[in-house]
Amino acid sequence: MGRLDGKVAIITGGARGQGAAEAEMFRDEGAQVVITDVLEDEGGKTAGTLGIEFLSHDVSSAAAWEAVVSDVIARHGRIDALVNNAGILRGARLVNTSDEIWDQTVAINQTGVFYGMRAVAPQMIEQGAGSIVNISSVAGLEATFASMAYGATKWAVRGMSKIAALELGRHNVRVNSIHPGLINTDMTSEFDKDRMVRAIPLGREAEPAEVAAVALFLASDDSSYCSGQEFTVDGGMHR
Numbered sequence: 188m189g190r191l192d193g194k195v196a197i198i199t200g201g202a203r204g205q206g207a208a209e210a211e212m213f214r215d216e217g218a219q220v221v222i223t224d225v226l227e228d229e230g231g232k233t234a235g236t237l238g239i240e241f242l243s244h245d246v247s248s249a250a251a252w253e254a255v256v257s258d259v260i261a262r263h264g265r266i267d268a269l270v271n272n273a274g275i276l277r278g279a280r281l282v283n284t285s286d287e288i289w290d291q292t293v294a295i296n297q298t299g300v301f302y303g304m305r306a307v308a309p310q311m312i313e314q315g316a317g318s319i320v321n322i323s324s325v326a327g328l329e330a331t332f333a334s335m336a337y338g339a340t341k342w343a344v345r346g347m348s349k350i351a352a353l354e355l356g357r358h359n360v361r362v363n364s365i366h367p368g369l370i371n372t373d374m375t376s377e378f379d380k381d382r383m384v385r386a387i388p389l390g391r392e393a394e395p396a397e398v399a400a401v402a403l404f405l406a407s408d409d410s411s412y413c414s415g416q417e418f419t420v421d422g423g424m425h426r
């Protein structure tokens with residue numbers, strides 16, 4: 188028995204990194220998984236390797252969200268879990284944060300999550316069940332350097348998750364946020380990790396599967412009474 192048997196899951200930004208790890212784990216637990224991404228070649232390859240579905244999708248487009256959700260409902264009849272995982276990190280301090288950095292970061296990391304929740308909520312309400320997992324960051328729990336735009340969006344994701352949880356709870360739709368610390372993906376490949384791990388109690392970065400395990404818990408019925416909460420996956424960094 189898989190922990191997601193019979194469930195249909197959409198995972199954004201699933202071409203690589205944490206999204207791909209979540210897709211593999213969700214598939215292994217019995218879900219029908221649809222990954223979406225702007226990286227068409229990589230997304231197609233990941234889906235082919237995992238034996239799941241890929242849809243080309245820019246999360247910052249409301250029209251693209253409507254197309255993805257209609258397509259999944261037309262083919263699978265339901266949506267049980269949405270992992271709003273897609274995101275970008277463009278490091279810049281306050282005085283160096285251009286309008287362009289700000290606008291793009293907000294469009295993808297914040298508006299993308301809003302569009303995603305808004306697009307799946309009617310179907311989940313109709314089903315009387317659903318789980319939305321929004322990927323924030325430790326940068327959505329505390330101040331971090333050179334993250335004016337990124338941090339703003341990750342704090343917003345944390346807040347939007349709680350508001351959605353409040354509104355959707357009566358429909359048995361749960362909404363939670365995950366706050367990863369330092370995860371070994373393309374996003375962090377150029378970080379000075381030796382310096383960073385010294386501030387992490389567990390003394391190391393995490394592999395994407397370690398975040399995926401928490402996303403799996405939140406997408407599954409194992410977390411049936413968890414909503415509106417923050418789940419840190421950061422080796423003890425935030426304290």
Ligand SMILES: NC(=O)c1ccc[n+]([C@@H]2O[C@H](COP(=O)([O-])OP(=O)(O)OC[C@H]3O[C@@H](n4cnc5c(N)ncnc54)[C@H](O)[C@@H]3O)[C@@H](O)[C@H]2O)c1
Binds near residue numbers: 223367369
């Ligand atoms: N890596 C870390 O240490 C870390 C820490 C905290 C939070 N996060 C968050 O985790 C999530 C996953 O990041 P990751 O570490 O796997 O990095 P990643 O860069 O490997 O993956 C991000 C994915 O999102 C996709 N994406 C970007 N813009 C998109 C758009 N407009 N529409 C659809 N897809 C888009 C990318 O193409 C990529 O496949 C992000 O939200 C990130 O902010 C990462």
